Amino acid sequence: MRNPANGREVVIEAEPEEIYLDRETGDELEVVGKVLPLAPSKSRLPWAVENLRFCGWCGQLAQKDLNDCPTCGRRMGPLGPRPGDR
Numbered sequence: 153m154r155n156p157a158n159g160r161e162v163v164i165e166a167e168p169e170e171i172y173l174d175r176e177t178g179d180e181l182e183v184v185g186k187v188l189p190l191a192p193s194k195s196r197l198p199w200a201v202e203n204l205r206f207c208g209w210c211g212q213l214a215q216k217d218l219n220d221c222p223t224c225g226r227r228m229g230p231l232g233p234r235p236g237d238r
């Protein structure tokens with residue numbers, strides 16, 4: 153959520169259709185991003201940084217033991233350096 157007045161962002165657990173206010177300023181927050189529950193996955197690895205890699209197609213995170221990206225469905229290449237690593 154973001155306060156459009158000052159750009160402050162907060163991550164909170166929100167209910168649909170509810171209005172959320174900035175705790176400090178009382179401004180109404182706008183939703184700028186959502187964390188969706190994970191779809192059932194073939195991976196048994198917990199969703200933790202050490203188990204995740206970036207899909208080379210869409211750049212989203214996927215568990216390392218998956219061959220196909222759960223986000224875009226395309227086959228991910230062999231494990232390699234992450235994009236941006238050097």
Ligand SMILES: [Zn+2]
Pocket residue numbers: 207208209210211212221222223224225226
């Ligand atoms: Zn992908």
